[in-house]
Amino acid sequence: MDGLRSGLWLPLFDELADPRVVARVAGEAEEAGWDGVFVWDHLRWQAPVSRVGDPWITLAAIAAATERVRIGPMVTPLARRRPAKVARETVTLDRLSGGRLVLGVGLGDDRFGRELSGTGEQVDDRVRGAMLDESLGVLAAAWTGEPVTHHGEHYTVDDFTFLPRPVQRPGIPVWAAGLPGKVRPLRRAARHDGFFPVNLSHPDQLAEVTGMLAGLREDDGAFDIAVGPPVGVDPAPYAAAGATWWLPEFDPEAFTLDEVRGVVRDGPAVRASSAS
Secondary structure, X not given: OOOOEEEEEEOOEHHHOOHHHHHHHHHHHXXXXXXXXXXXXXXXXXXXXXXXXXXXXXXXXXXXHOOOOEEEEOOEEHHHOOHHHHHHHHHHHHHHXXXXXXXXXXXXXXXXXXXXXXXXXXXXXXXXXXXXXXXXHHHHHHOOOOOEEEEOOOOEEEEEOOOOOOOXXXXXXXXXXXXXXXXXXXXXXXXXXXXEEOOOOOHHHHHHHHHHHHHHOOOOOOOEEEEOOEOOOOOHHHXXXXXXXXXXXXXXXXXXXXXHHHHHHHOOHHHHHHHO
């Protein structure tokens, strides 16, 4: 448990659709000893959710209101974002935060708000996976500060140089999300800096994932595994199974601001566990 870091993982819905409110919560979390504040990235959600905040503007507000916590979208569906624009956004946010950005990425999902089909985006998972990997290649090149020329199946960047560079070198950490039993997301994560397994139901699943990732990774450098069990679940078994980050999940359709602040006051995983 001593090596487990704790982050808020906030759906920017209803009471948290206001970036000023989220920035205040982030400041409270930093004071309470939390290690990170991460936000969902959605355009819409099913009823009863009616209000949705923008993740990038909210993250800028969080960066300005804090000094220490890690921040980032968890996760952003890169297939519905242009990589050249994301390159500018991520570098600007990394510099604004003093090098605290983590870029969480994934395929996205159409189930809860028709965000893809309702806006004319690609709905085929395999195609979005290819778009995601191509986007990550563009971002990695852009973060070097060297000229980027890319003519791919989905994106074109013709002799662009993206300066300034991020504060973090060689680039901004990337955590890839995916279902625990799917090999492709694991391979994607193994090429980057972390894995965020979604719909994880038991620590034994995580132990299996950790073993698979160890076999897929080509180096022994730092690598994070973030888990998001529901609020109130004991983080200790997940830490024992290999988790490095604990991101308790709020019910997106039933949480309240008071509940979020209560979790913040209870404190990060180590303190919350010792108090129980």
